[in-house]
Amino acid sequence: MHVGPILRAMLRNKVRFGLLAIEVALTLAIVANCVSLIIDARTELSRPSGFADNDLMLVTATPFNEAFRESAYRDTVVDQDLTALRAHSGVARATNTAFLPWQGGGSSTQFRRDVRAERIRTQIYPADEQLLDTLGVRLVEGRNFTREDVLRNTERLRALNASDRERDATGRAITTVTVPAIISRAYAALVFPEGSPVGKTFEDDDGDRWQVVGVVEYFFNPYAWKIGEYVTFYPQRQGSYEGGTSYLVRVVPGQMDAVHKAVEQTLASVNDTRTYRIRTIPDVKRRFLGGQTLLVRLLTLVIVVLVFITGLGIVGLTSFSVAERTRQIGTRRALGARRGDILRHFLIENWIVTTLGIALGIGLSVALNLTLLSQVDGARMTPQLLAVGALLLWAAGLLATLWPAMRGARVTPSEATRNI
Amino acid sequence: MLSLSHIRKVYRTQLVETYALDDITLEVDAGEFVAVMGRSGSGKTTFLNVAGLLDTFEVGTYRLDGEDVSRLSDAAMSRIRNQKIGFIFQSFNLIPDLDVFDNVDVPLRYRRLPAKERKARVENAVEMVGLSSRLKHLPSQLSGGQQQRVAIARVLAGDPKLILADEPTGNLDTLMSREVMDLLERIHGQGTTIIMVTHSPECAARAPRHIHLLDGRVIDTDADLFAEHTLPGLAAAIQ
Ligand SMILES: Nc1ncnc2c1ncn2[C@@H]1O[C@H](COP(=O)(O)OP(=O)(O)OP(=O)(O)O)[C@@H](O)[C@H]1O
Numbered sequence A: 001m002h003v004g005p006i007l008r009a010m011l012r013n014k015v016r017f018g019l020l021a022i023e024v025a026l027t028l029a030i031v032a033n034c035v036s037l038i039i040d041a042r043t044e045l046s047r048p049s050g051f052a053d054n055d056l057m058l059v060t061a062t063p064f065n066e067a068f069r070e071s072a073y074r075d076t077v078v079d080q081d082l083t084a085l086r087a088h089s090g091v092a093r094a095t096n097t098a099f100l101p102w103q104g105g106g107s108s109t110q111f112r113r114d115v116r117a118e119r120i121r122t123q124i125y126p127a128d129e130q131l132l133d134t135l136g137v138r139l140v141e142g143r144n145f146t147r148e149d150v151l152r153n154t155e156r157l158r159a160l161n162a163s164d165r166e167r168d169a170t171g172r173a174i175t176t177v178t179v180p181a182i183i184s185r186a187y188a189a190l191v192f193p194e195g196s197p198v199g200k201t202f203e204d205d206d207g208d209r210w211q212v213v214g215v216v217e218y219f220f221n222p223y224a225w226k227i228g229e230y231v232t233f234y235p236q237r238q239g240s241y242e243g244g245t246s247y248l249v250r251v252v253p254g255q256m257d258a259v260h261k262a263v264e265q266t267l268a269s270v271n272d273t274r275t276y277r278i279r280t281i282p283d284v285k286r287r288f289l290g291g292q293t294l295l296v297r298l299l300t301l302v303i304v305v306l307v308f309i310t311g312l313g314i315v316g317l318t319s320f321s322v323a324e325r326t327r328q329i330g331t332r333r334a335l336g337a338r339r340g341d342i343l344r345h346f347l348i349e350n351w352i353v354t355t356l357g358i359a360l361g362i363g364l365s366v367a368l369n370l371t372l373l374s375q376v377d378g379a380r381m382t383p384q385l386l387a388v389g390a391l392l393l394w395a396a397g398l399l400a401t402l403w404p405a406m407r408g409a410r411v412t413p414s415e416a417t418r419n420i
Numbered sequence B: 001m002l003s004l005s006h007i008r009k010v011y012r013t014q015l016v017e018t019y020a021l022d023d024i025t026l027e028v029d030a031g032e033f034v035a036v037m038g039r040s041g042s043g044k045t046t047f048l049n050v051a052g053l054l055d056t057f058e059v060g061t062y063r064l065d066g067e068d069v070s071r072l073s074d075a076a077m078s079r080i081r082n083q084k085i086g087f088i089f090q091s092f093n094l095i096p097d098l099d100v101f102d103n104v105d106v107p108l109r110y111r112r113l114p115a116k117e118r119k120a121r122v123e124n125a126v127e128m129v130g131l132s133s134r135l136k137h138l139p140s141q142l143s144g145g146q147q148q149r150v151a152i153a154r155v156l157a158g159d160p161k162l163i164l165a166d167e168p169t170g171n172l173d174t175l176m177s178r179e180v181m182d183l184l185e186r187i188h189g190q191g192t193t194i195i196m197v198t199h200s201p202e203c204a205a206r207a208p209r210h211i212h213l214l215d216g217r218v219i220d221t222d223a224d225l226f227a228e229h230t231l232p233g234l235a236a237a238i239q
């Protein structure tokens, strides 16, 4: 009921109360965005990949033998490796690919339907005809890659990359190729909103066309951008002298340990001029989720610390106000204010500051969220989240004010006549 | 109006016990104008605190306006202060961040009067102390005498039965003191009971009745006693 004069008196101390309102605003902005990130991370954590995660491992063989610089030599070894792996006891499937799920990233590129359309980002990985079976992903439309696709496309891309391509003024290659592609249903829905995508094409920045031959039902691999569900596979033998050759191996359930122990020996018996690195997907996944969990904990800590510091700021300012205004409080008491009136006075004062801060903070939260969204993909700030943040700060503000305000309410009326 | 009997107020610190009021028995009738005098530390402010329900006391009974107010709750004392008593302080005690209007309005808001009535009372009271042109001024933009007049307007707006003033001219020069005393006399003329603590014989002379305090006790009106017990330096300052 005394909001009018309280507000007018506060307007005569703009800096003091303004700074606190800004502190509240910053706190809300940071807290709301942290919570948004946490919620985002949590949904990411609970989402399945769609693969047989528990039975997958990635084996990378890196040569130290100059003979591997020859692609023909490499190809022979890849075929021998795959034959050996598939014949290995406990191995269900094996594929030559660099795709390593659950490491929080991979490779990506942008495609568009045609020059006029918008570029849409997707993950992209080379694959052979066994990839889908190895991952355990279901093809819902079109066909899988064939061994022919893999061999032909590998040759073609090698020829293309052997020398610099001739380009026109806009940077597009003069002679282009068409590459078969298998894409996820989520990506298909983005690029081809209507009708079946099978047989349709999209293009990259070189002007090469990519023709959809198949669509997989579901795919999820967490990625820095929000493109976890978008993927494009293209047929190609994977491997190089420097990076080595990778195989994604799917074991018979329960055989992970046994295969893990024996697989190195199996590849060495094909060719022992290589070093090996074996990563099981459950391990990779654990590490990734661990990192995310750590992030969530850190963000939670940031929230707690920030709210605590802002609370301290409010306690500090109110304590200062009370101490500084002891005589004024005494005078008000002498003029008829009850203890409750004094308490209410400080609560209203801080409520005004917090509310102003929250109003500023809501604007700031959205601005910060939009800035974050332009850097990394994440969830858009929701009104519910802002409401919860606002309530949290209101409560914190009230609690922080209560203790010093109660001290203010205990100032005796005789302070009014005290002569210093 | 006021009836105090055998009132005792003791301040206890770790080292000393001070009998700030020691067995005070006193009657003040409605409409009286009383000057309370005595040297520094004699208990004048303490007496005013007790009379104004700003402080409690240990022993004795106090009746104000026919009502026993000796042992009231804090809320009840607040209500009586708000409705029956007006305070004038030596250092004016205006709220520095409120303008003249809002300052005079303070006790009326605690009385929870409707906005319209408050506005009328404030404007009327400020008019009576001749500061209508200064309604939007802050205390810091006013002279000491003007500030004390605002404080008097704050009292007038509440229309109290009793006014308690603790050295109302203590921080003012002679000219301003006179203005303030003129105002108090006019208010007294309208039937309000006034009790005023003062060190100044000139101000005291305006009050028909004098009460002298010494070490927390009342020594009834006696000019000689006053002179005798005043410190030499203080007596010189008063001349
Ligand atoms: N809060 C307190 N705690 C302890 N002692 C106090 C307190 N207030 C007053 N006293 C003591 O009580 C006695 C009376 O004080 P009081 O303030 O009533 O004197 P006074 O007559 O108003 O003096 P002055 O003319 O200087 O204002 C003094 O001895 C003083 O030291």
Ligand SMILES: [Mg+2]
Pocket: A419, B044, B045, B046
């Ligand atoms: Mg005093």
